[in-house]
Amino acid sequence: MKVMIDIGHGGSDPGAGGNGLIEKDINLQVGLHLREYLNAYDVEVRTTRETDITLSSDERVALVQSFDPNLCISVHHNAASASEARGAEVIHAHYDQYDDKLANAILDNMEAIGMPRRKSFTRLNSRGDDWYFMIRRIWDNNTDAIITEGGFVTNQADADLLRRKEFLLSEAKAIGTAVVEYLGLKPKDSSNWWDEAMKRINEEGLIENIHDGRDAVTWAEFATVMSRLLDKLKI
Numbered sequence: 001m002k003v004m005i006d007i008g009h010g011g012s013d014p015g016a017g018g019n020g021l022i023e024k025d026i027n028l029q030v031g032l033h034l035r036e037y038l039n040a041y042d043v044e045v046r047t048t049r050e051t052d053i054t055l056s057s058d059e060r061v062a063l064v065q066s067f068d069p070n071l072c073i074s075v076h077h078n079a080a081s082a083s084e085a086r087g088a089e090v091i092h093a094h095y096d097q098y099d100d101k102l103a104n105a106i107l108d109n110m111e112a113i114g115m116p117r118r119k120s121f122t123r124l125n126s127r128g129d130d131w132y133f134m135i136r137r138i139w140d141n142n143t144d145a146i147i148t149e150g151g152f153v154t155n156q157a158d159a160d161l162l163r164r165k166e167f168l169l170s171e172a173k174a175i176g177t178a179v180v181e182y183l184g185l186k187p188k189d190s191s192n193w194w195d196e197a198m199k200r201i202n203e204e205g206l207i208e209n210i211h212d213g214r215d216a217v218t219w220a221e222f223a224t225v226m227s228r229l230l231d232k233l234k235i
């Protein structure tokens with residue numbers, strides 16, 4: 001499994017601004033926290049940037065396409081002329097019904113950390129394709145694409161949350177846990193501590209197949225293995 005984290009804006013493109021916050025900076029913090037969170041799982045993770053650099057649309061798309069991930073998450077934050085507008089939004093591809101599932105899981109998690117749910121949606125251009133290039137040019141049958149807008153810098157209450165470093169860590173975790181569930185990722189360190197023992201009893205003829213160490217064993221199977229062991233020990 002491969003996940004690309006596209007960290008929105010950067011360099012000469014600050015993105016949204018308001019209440020003393022600059023979008024490119026909070027995107028970077030959330031994106032790098034998200035990378036760290038996902039790195040604990042059995043998945044290859046890349047980011048489109050890890051510093052304050054300028055990237056063109058073409059450069060972003062090329063970075064994603066050369067990596068060919070299962071999922072590309074673009075991390076953004078929102079702004080509106082009406083300062084009342086607040087809460088998290090997730091934009092998903094119109095092609096794929098399952099992106100809506102991921103979008104809603106992210107919004108549920110955001111709500112649980114105090115960022116209100118605003119909406120998940122798709123937006124189409126006049127040709128009936130996705131409006132946002134990081135979905136339109138990224139999504140295909142092998143790559144899902146989604147954009148998170150983790151609150152409005154132009155809203156006082158949202159900005160008060162987004163100003164806190166611990167909140168940005170929680171936001172990354174909110175997105176990360178939804179992604180882990182969606183892609184069915186397994187933690188790196190829990191993988192196969194039993195492998196060696198399983199291989200040994202298989203080679204010794206006590207079991208015929210290599211099993212998943214998390215599977216339950218019946219008494220019949222246990223008795224069979226013990227009986228083979230007794231034969232081996234010639235008891």
Ligand SMILES: [Zn+2]
Pocket residue numbers: 008009015016023076077
């Ligand atoms: Zn943005």
